[in-house]
Amino acid sequence: MGKHIKIIVRVGIFLILTALSNISPIFSQSxxxxxxxxxxxxxxxxxxxxxxxxxxLSEDIGGRLAGSTEAEKAVNYTYDLxxxxxxxxxxKQECAVKKWSRGNKEEVYIYRExxxxxxxxxxxxxxxxxxxxxxxxxxxxxxxxxxxxEAFGEEMIRDKIVFFNRPMDPTQLRTFHAYxxxxxxxxxxxxxxxxxxxxxxLVRSLTTLQDDYPHTGxxxxxxxxxxxxxxxxxxNAANNLSDLLSTQRVxxxxxxxxxxxxxxxxxxxxxxxxxxxxxxxxxxxxxxLDSWDIGGGAHDDGAGCVHALQAIHTLLAMGYKPKHTIRCxxxxxxxxxxxxxxxxAKESNDKNEFHLAAIESDAGGFTPRGFSCDAEADxxxxxxxxxxxxxxxxxxxxxxxxxxxxxxxxxPLKSQGGLLIGFRPDSQRYFDYHHSAKDRIExxxxxxxxxxxxxxxxxxxxxxxxxx
Amino acid sequence: MGKHIKIIVRVGIFLILTALSNISPIFSQSxxxxxxxxxxxxxxxxxxxxxxxxxxLSEDIGGRLAGSTEAEKAVNYTYDLxxxxxxxxxxKQECAVKKWSRGNKEEVYIYRExxxxxxxxxxxxxxxxxxxxxxxxxxxxxxxxxxxxEAFGEEMIRDKIVFFNRPMDPTQLRTFHAYxxxxxxxxxxxxxxxxxxxxxxLVRSLTTLQDDYPHTGxxxxxxxxxxxxxxxxxxNAANNLSDLLSTQRVxxxxxxxxxxxxxxxxxxxxxxxxxxxxxxxxxxxxxxLDSWDIGGGAHDDGAGCVHALQAIHTLLAMGYKPKHTIRCxxxxxxxxxxxxxxxxAKESNDKNEFHLAAIESDAGGFTPRGFSCDAEADxxxxxxxxxxxxxxxxxxxxxxxxxxxxxxxxxPLKSQGGLLIGFRPDSQRYFDYHHSAKDRIExxxxxxxxxxxxxxxxxxxxxxxxxx
Numbered sequence: 001m002g003k004h005i006k007i008i009v010r011v012g013i014f015l016i017l018t019a020l021s022n023i024s025p026i027f028s029q030s031x032x033x034x035x036x037x038x039x040x041x042x043x044x045x046x047x048x049x050x051x052x053x054x055x056x057l058s059e060d061i062g063g064r065l066a067g068s069t070e071a072e073k074a075v076n077y078t079y080d081l082x083x084x085x086x087x088x089x090x091x092k093q094e095c096a097v098k099k100w101s102r103g104n105k106e107e108v109y110i111y112r113e114x115x116x117x118x119x120x121x122x123x124x125x126x127x128x129x130x131x132x133x134x135x136x137x138x139x140x141x142x143x144x145x146x147x148x149x150e151a152f153g154e155e156m157i158r159d160k161i162v163f164f165n166r167p168m169d170p171t172q173l174r175t176f177h178a179y180x181x182x183x184x185x186x187x188x189x190x191x192x193x194x195x196x197x198x199x200x201x202l203v204r205s206l207t208t209l210q211d212d213y214p215h216t217g218x219x220x221x222x223x224x225x226x227x228x229x230x231x232x233x234x235x236n237a238a239n240n241l242s243d244l245l246s247t248q249r250v251x252x253x254x255x256x257x258x259x260x261x262x263x264x265x266x267x268x269x270x271x272x273x274x275x276x277x278x279x280x281x282x283x284x285x286x287x288x289l290d291s292w293d294i295g296g297g298a299h300d301d302g303a304g305c306v307h308a309l310q311a312i313h314t315l316l317a318m319g320y321k322p323k324h325t326i327r328c329x330x331x332x333x334x335x336x337x338x339x340x341x342x343x344x345a346k347e348s349n350d351k352n353e354f355h356l357a358a359i360e361s362d363a364g365g366f367t368p369r370g371f372s373c374d375a376e377a378d379x380x381x382x383x384x385x386x387x388x389x390x391x392x393x394x395x396x397x398x399x400x401x402x403x404x405x406x407x408x409x410x411x412p413l414k415s416q417g418g419l420l421i422g423f424r425p426d427s428q429r430y431f432d433y434h435h436s437a438k439d440r441i442e443x444x445x446x447x448x449x450x451x452x453x454x455x456x457x458x459x460x461x462x463x464x465x466x467x468x
Numbered sequence: 469m470g471k472h473i474k475i476i477v478r479v480g481i482f483l484i485l486t487a488l489s490n491i492s493p494i495f496s497q498s499x500x501x502x503x504x505x506x507x508x509x510x511x512x513x514x515x516x517x518x519x520x521x522x523x524x525l526s527e528d529i530g531g532r533l534a535g536s537t538e539a540e541k542a543v544n545y546t547y548d549l550x551x552x553x554x555x556x557x558x559x560k561q562e563c564a565v566k567k568w569s570r571g572n573k574e575e576v577y578i579y580r581e582x583x584x585x586x587x588x589x590x591x592x593x594x595x596x597x598x599x600x601x602x603x604x605x606x607x608x609x610x611x612x613x614x615x616x617x618e619a620f621g622e623e624m625i626r627d628k629i630v631f632f633n634r635p636m637d638p639t640q641l642r643t644f645h646a647y648x649x650x651x652x653x654x655x656x657x658x659x660x661x662x663x664x665x666x667x668x669x670l671v672r673s674l675t676t677l678q679d680d681y682p683h684t685g686x687x688x689x690x691x692x693x694x695x696x697x698x699x700x701x702x703x704n705a706a707n708n709l710s711d712l713l714s715t716q717r718v719x720x721x722x723x724x725x726x727x728x729x730x731x732x733x734x735x736x737x738x739x740x741x742x743x744x745x746x747x748x749x750x751x752x753x754x755x756x757l758d759s760w761d762i763g764g765g766a767h768d769d770g771a772g773c774v775h776a777l778q779a780i781h782t783l784l785a786m787g788y789k790p791k792h793t794i795r796c797x798x799x800x801x802x803x804x805x806x807x808x809x810x811x812x813a814k815e816s817n818d819k820n821e822f823h824l825a826a827i828e829s830d831a832g833g834f835t836p837r838g839f840s841c842d843a844e845a846d847x848x849x850x851x852x853x854x855x856x857x858x859x860x861x862x863x864x865x866x867x868x869x870x871x872x873x874x875x876x877x878x879x880p881l882k883s884q885g886g887l888l889i890g891f892r893p894d895s896q897r898y899f900d901y902h903h904s905a906k907d908r909i910e911x912x913x914x915x916x917x918x919x920x921x922x923x924x925x926x927x928x929x930x931x932x933x934x935x936x
């Protein structure tokens with residue numbers, strides 16, 4: 001589509017940009033920057049490849065759990081892609097990951113006296129132990145919070161299957177806040193419940209939808225603590241189970257074939273362009289290449305990876321020569337250990353590097369709303385204020401800066417004293433898909449994805465040109 | 469979901485609001501307004517019915533072309549709904565509509581020498597004449613703009629089928645701007661092409677997607693002008709046809725069973741609550757009840773209708789007593805004549821009414837971005853400035869005011885001198901669905917829809933409380 005439009009727009013903008021770079025100021029600097037950002041958007045919307053790349057990651061490769069064959073394919077695919085895009089130095093940075101496998105499909109059954117058992121939709125949580133295929137049976141006790149374990153006590157919990165059923169708060173405007181208010185059940189529920197003698201843990205899926213799709217995600221055991229099987233069940237199943245429990249005792253049977261497979265090796269993929277004026281100051285842009293095994297990891301975080309790649313692809317296609325060193329990173333193992341982010345920060349610190357700014361996209365491929373900013377406390381205000389000088393240009397694209405977190409993979413860089421930035425797309429639909437079988441390319445709108453890449457590209461351009 | 473959360477949140481907020489209304493200012497007025505707006509959001513997200521209502525309009529009733537049985541059902545459904553919601557006065561306001569029917573499915577074929585004819589996805593445009601089921605055959609000439617008719621001239625156009633193929637500009641950030649830049653082909657293409665002897669007109673579908681779905685919409689003939697059949701074809705079919713035309717002559721055959729069925733009667737549905745302090749000043753909120761016949765009119769404009777109904781439902785459920793008269797209007801016939809909007813404005817002007825503010829939602833049920841404001845030129849700046857005093861509260865919900873158009877149905881009220889406001893949801897996916905078979909409830913996200921209603925409800929509350 002738009003063959004003719006493309007030509008007209010590109011020729012027009014080319015003439016304007018050529019004129020701007022050669023002729024003394026007919027336009028003010030800020031007008032020129034606005035035109036440059038407009039051209040970044042045009043280039044991305046007309047010639048952006050990010051949706052095609054994401055289709056490869058999500059559909060041709062598929063779920064990319066760290067240590068898996070798919071993750072290895074994704075490493076090689078993006079490594080090769082970086083060559084095509086035109087990065088000067090491309091490396092694979094080794095990191096040690098823990099390998100985990102779901103094995104055969106897990107099964108969760110509800111048993112009631114005198115009735116056929118009923119299977120409910122479930123997914124073993126990442127890092128959970130399995131049951132070796134045998135069925136763990138137990139009476140269910142429903143809790144709303146980890147604290148309730150203490151309140152009910154070991155007498156009530158021992159040999160039971162604990163069912164954590166606190167929903168994400170639907171009244172939170174930002175769904176990530178609602179997620180933050182409920183995720184402790186999934187991450188720490190099993191580690192705590194086992195101390196009270198629980199046999200297994202079921203967790204209500206973390207989604208804003210009421211449906212039949214279970215959503216996985218990591219669970220973390222305490223070191224040297226006993227490990228019990230932990231599974232997420234769909235929100236419909238959670239409501240049904242809760243309704244049953246309000247009138248009767250319910251026994252649940254859990255089968256899981258999950259296994260921890262020990263240590264493996266994987267890689268961060270890093271593409272670099274050396275800065276022409278301040279090569280020692282780095283501007284990083286990245287996402288995480290690994291995903292959960294089910295679904296295609298399209299929004300989480302294939303979108304973030306292709307945002308980062310597209311952001312640089314566009315600048316290079318426009319002939320932009322960065323003053324600072326630009327690094328584009330596909331981080332490995334964000335979902336199940338953060339090995340990639342930690343390894344990168346450690347090596348960077350060991351080399352006394354300085355990241356002026358690090359931008360992570362790990363909140364999906366939806367319409368951009370802006371950026372969330374973080375830094376060491378003593379540096380934050382100065383850096384944040386510096387950033388807001390770009391408001392007049394970015395507000396025309398409905399982009400706002402807010403204070404908040406950045407991204408899990410770049411957070412370990414905080415001690416370097418630069419600015420950490422999280423790309424902030426609209427969050428309303430993110431948890432419809434997150435960590436579920438639905439996180440596939442069909443859930444991503446090509447225009448929305450490209451607009452995210454253009455927003456990030458524009459911010460990199462402005463920070464590179466004017467510093468912080 | 470969220471039974472317990474609902475209770476906790478509602479009791480908590482109830483206690484706070486009760487305290488606020490009885491106790492002397494512990495909180496400042498603006499803090500109290502912020503809390504009230506938060507409660508509007510909570511109520512809407514927890515107890516909002518708008519998604520269920522939209523499911524009835526879009527799925528149980530379906531496409532609701534003015535004058536059709538479905539439109540009549542929608543009139544009765546929303547009339548009854550307004551009773552349930554608790555409006556004081558509910559009326560049906562008669563308006564004369566032109567009835568149009570698509571009849572049996574239209575067919576468009578491409579003929580090439582020595583090959584089987586190929587059918588391509590097409591939809592007759594609303595208001596277009598048909599071919600009485602016979603096939604109109606003609607050689608195709610592709611144009612990019614109406615102006616090109618003049619350039620090619622009658623010699624080239626006579627007895628041809630004109631194919632207008634200018635795409636929506638993908639580089640426009642706001643898709644409505646891109647639509648505005650291409651819609652003339654659909655609305656006026658046939659009326660102009662006929663002057664040069666064209667037999668029929670095909671128009672590239674107005675969508676930002678590249679796919680196989682045709683998108684309909686109105687075409688307008690000149691009074692006493694000759695009428696020729698006019699159909700939209702899918703963007704994939706448009707590209708393929710264009711490719712064929714670059715190497716060979718192509719004949720197309722068009723069959724359409726569309727008919728103009730003369731005059732009919734339909735209704736605006738109007739619910740009112742009389743203001744306690746300024747009953748003579750009206751705050752209007754509405755959408756249009758009619759839609760095209762294909763699809764379910766879910767985003768266009770069932771979403772706008774249920775936004776308006778939900779906005780008032782929430783305020784009434786919270787016990788809010790408006791100072792100004794509130795009118796909620798389901799306009800009829802926006803798509804194919806604007807009879808409802810024109811009739812409403814005429815009667816309102818005849819009664820010397822004054823609409824302090826009129827808010828229309830007719831841009832879909834997506835995540836809210838803000839509101840677009842319009843007024844008579846001599847009053848605009850004062851009214852717009854008054855509105856921006858609500859920024860500190862609304863910006864917390866990522867809502868911004870911009871200058872621009874409002875809505876087709878309320879635009880005729882402009883001469884009254886009040887403020888016209890268009891609800892502005894995110895526009896990136898709107899034209900994926902607009903006027904096509906895909907505009908169904910599955911394309912609407914419940915949270916996004918509710919957030920739209922809450923945004924509108926909050927703005928009504930603030931304008932009612934503080935005026936403009």
